[in-house]
Amino acid sequence: MQKVLYPPKSEWSQLLERPDNGLEDVYDTAKSILEDVKRNGDAALLKYTRLFDGADIDALQVSQSEIDEACKRVGTELKGAIQVAKKNIEVFHEAQITQREVIETMPGVKCWQKSVAIEKVGLYIPGGSAPLFSTVLMLGIPAKIAGCKEIVLCTPADKSGAINPAILYAASLVGVNRIYKLGGVQAIGAMAYGTESVPSVAKIFGPGNRFVTAAKQLVSLKDVAIDMPAGPSEVMVLADETAEAAFVASDLLSQAEHGADSQVILVSNKEGLLNEVEVEVAKQLEALPRKEIAQKALENSRLIVLNNEEEMVEMCNQYAPEHLIVAMRNDELVANKVMNAGSVFLGNYSPESAGDYASGTNHTLPTHGYANAFSGVNLDSYMKKITYQKISASGLSKLGPSIEIMAEAEELMAHKNAVTIRLNSM
CATH class of the missing domain: 1.20.5.1300 (Single alpha-helices involved in coiled-coils or other helix-helix interfaces)
Incomplete structure (x- = not known):
């Protein structure tokens, strides 16, 4: 990680540059695959599933017997943890339900809004380097609470044509049973255009690699809505002398292991903390199974010392991080000054992984600086607001x-x- 001491504000933009997400390099490929899916439907889906996932399958839809068998294979301990997460996510998102309120703007002029669920939504669940069953909960639960009538889930199969059992268990637990063995650009195309097997949807949700991201952006131009622009995962930590170096290092590494193009940034007003964190990162890195991935991400990452708390908050708002950890004495006061962030974690005992899994908040968040204008996924993401008036x-x-x-x-x-x-x- 690059260490930077007291940089002038004129250098901040360069310091906070994200790694190139490479989207421009894959647009042509993504567009070609999308056009093939639009023209040839299931035949194109099966072709690309063989080509990219190495799975030679006959049926795209996961059968109920496959779901039932997968659920049996998930261990009791993991099932219990997933159930805890499900409950917390439900509690948090159910609290976002709003009641209709009729406003009389002047005598005889009544106006109101009604929240109506989007009827058909598509959920994309990555399953490549890490099977993200937690994302099934994050996307499926609010869709169910909102009342979406049709929920389509796409996730890539392994070379034997099987879906990770934890993904199928989470989907079953949430009540999503229209599941397809589809990954990558072809999955996005299937949900955008519809094929013989896969229904089209009105809005697509979920993270993915740069090909998936490019595909979502392309189909959103005229065919279907998407949740938000997205890119590689990232975290910024604001820390003072009250922060625990080992905790900070663990949070940096938890994001770095997502992918080689992830970025992690520590900003502090205590120079000595940087050295402690640097030692802890090196120590903890050695024990990680995804060490090589994390190491590459750390090459794009920074340890920065600024003069004071005000500068730290200013840099944070300029960066607009996906995840923000505030490990400072006055964590809530500092957080109240944050204008641009996807999800904020306060204090030494709020690890970013809590939000990723089980605290109840949603982990589908805007990245690449889009937190300056976009919210993370929430109940309203699955709703339309219809406006009424009666005069x-x-x-x-x-x-x-x-x-x-x-x-x-x-x-x-x-x-x-x-x-x-x-x-x-x-």
């Missing part, structure tokens, strides 16, 4: 003249007439 005759008599004046000023006389004709009838 009485007396209400229109009061409001109408203002509408007429504004419409005439914009030279939209039919708009004006729609009010005038009503007023004249009274």
Whole structure:
């Protein structure tokens, strides 16, 4: 990791540059595969599943017997942990349900919104270097709470044509049973366009590699909505002298092991902490099974010392991290100044992995600086807001003249007439 001491603000942008996500290099490939899926449907899906996943399968949809058998293979201990996570995620997302409130903006003019679930949604669950069964919970639970009528789940099969049992168990537990052995660009294409086997959806959710990310961006141009722009995982840690170096190192490594293109950044106002964290990172790294992946990610990462707390918060808001850990004495006060972050973890005992798995918050978050404009996945991500209004005759008599004046000023006389004709009838 690169160590940087008291950099001037003129150098911050360069220091906070993310690794190149390589999307531009894969757009042409992704576009070609998407067009093939759109034209040839299941035949293209089976072709790319053989080519990219090495799985020669006859049926794309996972059968109920496969789901039942997979559930039996998941150990009792893991099932218990998944059930704890499910409960917490449900509690947190159920609390996001809002009630309809009718607002009378002026006498006789009533306006309100109604939340309506998106009818058909698609969930993409990566299964390559790590089978992310936790993402099934994060995406499936709010979809169910929202009331989405149709939930399609795509995840890649292994070379024998099987899905990781924990993914199928989590899906079964959540109540998602329309599952397809599909990964990569072809999965996104199937959910966007629909094929003989896979229904099209209105919105696609879920993380993925750069090919999946490129595919989601391409289909979102005119075919289907997506949850958010996404990229490699990242974490920023703000730490002062109250932080535990071993804890900080573990949080940095927990993100670094996601992928070689991940990025982790420590920002502190205590120079001595950097040396302690550096020692701990080296020590903990040696014990990781994904050591080589984490090492590559650390090459894109930084240890930065700034002059004070104010600069630390300013740098954080400039970076807009996906995950932010505030390991500082005044953690809540500092966090209140944070304007740009996907998910924030406060204090020495709130590891980022808690949010990844089981605290209840959603781990599907904006990356690559998009936290300056996007929220993470939440219940509203699966909803549409339909706006209503009801105006009485007396209400229109009061409001109408203002509408007429504004419409005439914009030279939209039919708009004006729609009010005038009503007023004249009274």
